Amino acid sequence: MTSLEDERSPSGDDTAVSRSRRTRPTLIAAVVVGIVIALLVILLATREPAGERIASADLIGQQAPGVNGDVVLGTPFDIGAADRWTVINFFATWCVPCVQEHPELRAFSEAHAEVGDARVVSVVYDQQPAAVKKFFEENGGDWTVLDADEGRTALNWGVAKVPESYVVAPSGIIVERFVGGVTQQGLDAVIAAYSQAPGPSESETETGTGGSGGSSEGDG
Numbered sequence: 001m002t003s004l005e006d007e008r009s010p011s012g013d014d015t016a017v018s019r020s021r022r023t024r025p026t027l028i029a030a031v032v033v034g035i036v037i038a039l040l041v042i043l044l045a046t047r048e049p050a051g052e053r054i055a056s057a058d059l060i061g062q063q064a065p066g067v068n069g070d071v072v073l074g075t076p077f078d079i080g081a082a083d084r085w086t087v088i089n090f091f092a093t094w095c096v097p098c099v100q101e102h103p104e105l106r107a108f109s110e111a112h113a114e115v116g117d118a119r120v121v122s123v124v125y126d127q128q129p130a131a132v133k134k135f136f137e138e139n140g141g142d143w144t145v146l147d148a149d150e151g152r153t154a155l156n157w158g159v160a161k162v163p164e165s166y167v168v169a170p171s172g173i174i175v176e177r178f179v180g181g182v183t184q185q186g187l188d189a190v191i192a193a194y195s196q197a198p199g200p201s202e203s204e205t206e207t208g209t210g211g212s213g214g215s216s217e218g219d220g
Contacts, residue, residue, distance in 0.1 A: 074144030085118035092125040101181035
């Protein structure tokens with residue numbers, strides 16, 4: 001016979017099922033919290049901090065900071081001695097948008113190489129020299145590439161993430177900033193806009209004229 005106590009006591013299987021039912025909501029909640037935390041980490045890692053956005057915007061119209069770092073490819077570069085338009089490009093070989101914009105930079109560099117009126121100088125993020133050299137061997141391009149100088153150059157330029165590029169006039173003044181990739185057409189458009197800025201009109205440079213031709217019939 002089964003005693004009354006035995007009838008009231010749950011079996012081992014019933015106890016396991018009861019514990020499983022109590023544990024399942026806790027496990028689901030833990031997974032949801034983990035996913036939310038992971039998404040927040042990704043958001044913070046990829047967004048551009050407000051302070052760095054302001055710093056970058058403030059550079060437009062200002063004298064370009066120095067571009068330091070050891071030469072990985074090409075020849076040494078001194079932005080203070082620039083005699084042509086310069087595109088300062090911050091990139092990394094593992095960055096997908098950087099890989100996508102590289103043909104545009106190469107086309108821009110090649111188009112201006114013969115005339116010598118513009119060039120590209122790149123600063124590479126957190127990369128071994130061997131990887132950078134392999135990247136250029138596979139993707140082309142022969143401009144100067146500098147290392148990130150332990151991040152100091154990027155900090156001075158207010159760079160938040162790659163790719164990011166600045167167009168610097170021959171005077172050393174920063175005139176434009178590109179975030180997320182460039183195109184040859186976009187770079188050429190910026191240079192054309194500043195190179196073809198209208199100068200003083202003839203009416204402002206000529207004095208004592210009564211009209212076209214610089215003379216009037218009543219003279220004499």
